[in-house]
Amino acid sequence: MNIYDIAKMAGVSIATVSRVVNGSDKVSEKTKRRVMEVIEKEGYTPNVFAQGLGLNTMHTAGILVPDISDLYMSSAISFLEEGLRNHGYNCILGCSGFRQESMAQHVQMLLSKKIDGLILVGSAYAGNGASERETDYIREAAAQVPVFVINGAVQGENVFSAVCGDREAMREVTRALLRRGRKRILFLTDSESYSAREKMAGYEEALTEAGRPVLGELKLKLRNRIHATRDLLLQYRNLDFDAVVATDDGMAVGAVKYAAARGLSIPEDLNIVGYNNSSLAVACEPELTSIDNRTEEICRETVDLFMRTLRGETVPEKHFSVSCRIVKRNTTDF
Amino acid sequence: MNIYDIAKMAGVSIATVSRVVNGSDKVSEKTKRRVMEVIEKEGYTPNVFAQGLGLNTMHTAGILVPDISDLYMSSAISFLEEGLRNHGYNCILGCSGFRQESMAQHVQMLLSKKIDGLILVGSAYAGNGASERETDYIREAAAQVPVFVINGAVQGENVFSAVCGDREAMREVTRALLRRGRKRILFLTDSESYSAREKMAGYEEALTEAGRPVLGELKLKLRNRIHATRDLLLQYRNLDFDAVVATDDGMAVGAVKYAAARGLSIPEDLNIVGYNNSSLAVACEPELTSIDNRTEEICRETVDLFMRTLRGETVPEKHFSVSCRIVKRNTTDF
Numbered sequence: 001m002n003i004y005d006i007a008k009m010a011g012v013s014i015a016t017v018s019r020v021v022n023g024s025d026k027v028s029e030k031t032k033r034r035v036m037e038v039i040e041k042e043g044y045t046p047n048v049f050a051q052g053l054g055l056n057t058m059h060t061a062g063i064l065v066p067d068i069s070d071l072y073m074s075s076a077i078s079f080l081e082e083g084l085r086n087h088g089y090n091c092i093l094g095c096s097g098f099r100q101e102s103m104a105q106h107v108q109m110l111l112s113k114k115i116d117g118l119i120l121v122g123s124a125y126a127g128n129g130a131s132e133r134e135t136d137y138i139r140e141a142a143a144q145v146p147v148f149v150i151n152g153a154v155q156g157e158n159v160f161s162a163v164c165g166d167r168e169a170m171r172e173v174t175r176a177l178l179r180r181g182r183k184r185i186l187f188l189t190d191s192e193s194y195s196a197r198e199k200m201a202g203y204e205e206a207l208t209e210a211g212r213p214v215l216g217e218l219k220l221k222l223r224n225r226i227h228a229t230r231d232l233l234l235q236y237r238n239l240d241f242d243a244v245v246a247t248d249d250g251m252a253v254g255a256v257k258y259a260a261a262r263g264l265s266i267p268e269d270l271n272i273v274g275y276n277n278s279s280l281a282v283a284c285e286p287e288l289t290s291i292d293n294r295t296e297e298i299c300r301e302t303v304d305l306f307m308r309t310l311r312g313e314t315v316p317e318k319h320f321s322v323s324c325r326i327v328k329r330n331t332t333d334f
Numbered sequence: 335m336n337i338y339d340i341a342k343m344a345g346v347s348i349a350t351v352s353r354v355v356n357g358s359d360k361v362s363e364k365t366k367r368r369v370m371e372v373i374e375k376e377g378y379t380p381n382v383f384a385q386g387l388g389l390n391t392m393h394t395a396g397i398l399v400p401d402i403s404d405l406y407m408s409s410a411i412s413f414l415e416e417g418l419r420n421h422g423y424n425c426i427l428g429c430s431g432f433r434q435e436s437m438a439q440h441v442q443m444l445l446s447k448k449i450d451g452l453i454l455v456g457s458a459y460a461g462n463g464a465s466e467r468e469t470d471y472i473r474e475a476a477a478q479v480p481v482f483v484i485n486g487a488v489q490g491e492n493v494f495s496a497v498c499g500d501r502e503a504m505r506e507v508t509r510a511l512l513r514r515g516r517k518r519i520l521f522l523t524d525s526e527s528y529s530a531r532e533k534m535a536g537y538e539e540a541l542t543e544a545g546r547p548v549l550g551e552l553k554l555k556l557r558n559r560i561h562a563t564r565d566l567l568l569q570y571r572n573l574d575f576d577a578v579v580a581t582d583d584g585m586a587v588g589a590v591k592y593a594a595a596r597g598l599s600i601p602e603d604l605n606i607v608g609y610n611n612s613s614l615a616v617a618c619e620p621e622l623t624s625i626d627n628r629t630e631e632i633c634r635e636t637v638d639l640f641m642r643t644l645r646g647e648t649v650p651e652k653h654f655s656v657s658c659r660i661v662k663r664n665t666t667d668f
Contacts, residue, residue: 069412078403081429093427095415285619
């Protein structure tokens with residue numbers, strides 16, 4: 001028995017159930033009566049209503065992350081935790097790893113902890129694009145509590161998501177590199193997540209609109225480690241490239257180290273663009289041009305959405321997107 | 335009613351209570367009977383016994399950290415989570431910030447989540463040395479579940495701790511710098527935590543044993559940010575120093591940036607040593623000599639101790655220490 005069952009039995013959407021429970025006046029008296037009858041008959045007060053009813057809530061958000069040692073994810077958690085704490089909410093966190101089965105199992109674990117809502121950090125939760133069914137576990141969780149996906153778009157009732165415009169940002173930097181005369185732009189990624197796919201799509205779009213071919217040899221998948229990236233690039237002795245775009249700063253810093261090892265000048269011989277604008281971008285020399293994916297804003301918006309949803313307010317947009325920002329430093333000449 | 339009460343009523347230590355409940359044969363029949371009588375009379379099965387009795391356990395560890403965006407802490411959590419998961423344990427995490435009141439409150443929050451044991455990551459939990467009472471909240475928590483402190487030593491029944499030899503490591507690098515003729519060694523720290531105090535003590539011991547004065551102007555407290563450190567050092571125009579040791583890599587990378595801005599050669603004009611051997615040490619140029627505080631080993635030992643304690647095994651050492659390792663790279667000439 002959950003909010004879906006109530007909605008189904010009353011013949012309304014879960015948003016309507018939520019509004020009724022939270023006393024919104026946007027619902028007709030007739031609908032309100034029908035919903036309340038079902039709720040009373042079933043004697044049920046699920047978590048999602050708890051805040052509005054002042055019942056049964058622990059004021060706790062569940063946050064799930066695949067890899068907490070990742071700079072992007074740990075900074076997102078830090079922002080979320082601070083925002084939720086300011087609203088009097090505690091956080092409990094789980095680390096799920098990247099395996100589908102483990103992600104679904106950790107969602108269940110967090111649901112068992114009496115959380116009021118679930119936040120999934122990182123586009124790994126949005127599946128790798130092979131099948132819609134990969135994200136069924138998210139819709140199932142959303143039958144119990146509202147679910148918020150950060151950096152990945154998932155459709156479903158009671159599912160909300162926030163993404164930054166990775167595709168547009170990568171298209172924009174690729175365009176800028178092409179405009180400055182770069183001919184062979186290497187794309188480095190460590191993942192096939194939703195956001196990695198968006199970034200690759202933006203890279204390919206910029207090439208295609210400029211009438212350039214998308215070359216398989218210029219798209220490398222590798223580990224997001226500085227020295228591992230440097231060493232791999234050193235092994236590709238006959239691979240010609242005059243620019244690098246990477247889906248994370250770690251690989252981009254590896255490209256900076258590669259340039260030093262090969263005696264290449266940055267940015268003259270090689271332009272390099274990282275992603276996530278992490279502390280690595282500032283630590284390296286020359287300092288790295290990187291794409292700021294606005295973690296702080298995305299987390300702030302998510303906390304706002306979380307609070308409004310728990311209060312039963314009508315949320316105009318279930319999926320929102322913020323624009324990335326290109327932070328120009330010394331590894332590019334645009 | 336908790337394990338302390340049982341122990342007190344039976345007139346034995348909590349270790350003995352734990353052994354009795356877990357069927358250890360190291361307890362005399364007489365003691366065993368006395369303890370079981372108290373437990374049966376009180377009808378009580380606290381969390382700490384749950385594993386042994388197969389009752390009431392959620393197989394969940396609570397982990398508390400002051401700042402999850404800190405590289406050291408997030409990597410520790412990652413190791414702990416992996417180790418505990420391998421033993422079938424889930425983790426719930428809290429972020430407490432650094433304020434005493436908030437740390438104590440977050441401990442209570444985690445205890446309310448039916449955890450089997452509590453792991454506190456980071457020496458901030460061990461107090462700033464002003465008073466023993468700062469850590470009372472840890473001993474109070476230990477009355478409910480075993481508590482494990484990582485990177486800080488706290489005394490108390492049912493309290494375990496793991497530290498790395500920060501004092502010895504800092505003494506060793508300071509000695510090495512002095513041996514190579516460095517005369518004015520700047521000590522940079524962002525904290526007054528247990529481990530920061532240990533590091534400073536090691537620095538001072540090396541100076542004192544070499545007959546050098548400990549100078550107040552050569553000990554700076556600042557924010558652990560790369561550019562902030564560089565800019566601060568640039569402002570100290572008349573501060574003379576030929577080496578820098580820092581309690582975290584972020585500040586040491588800031589010193590590398592400072593040297594570049596001043597046109598100083600590394601390591602000729604300036605030796606620099608960081609701490610934590612994070613990815614920042616590898617990202618910067620020249621790459622940073624840093625002290626590896628063995629996070630992975632400490633976390634592995636802690637997980638091992640956690641499991642043994644929950645199984646009711648006798649743990650020979652409640653406090654253990656591993657030695658740090660100096661990772662020599664290109665910012666030192668020793």
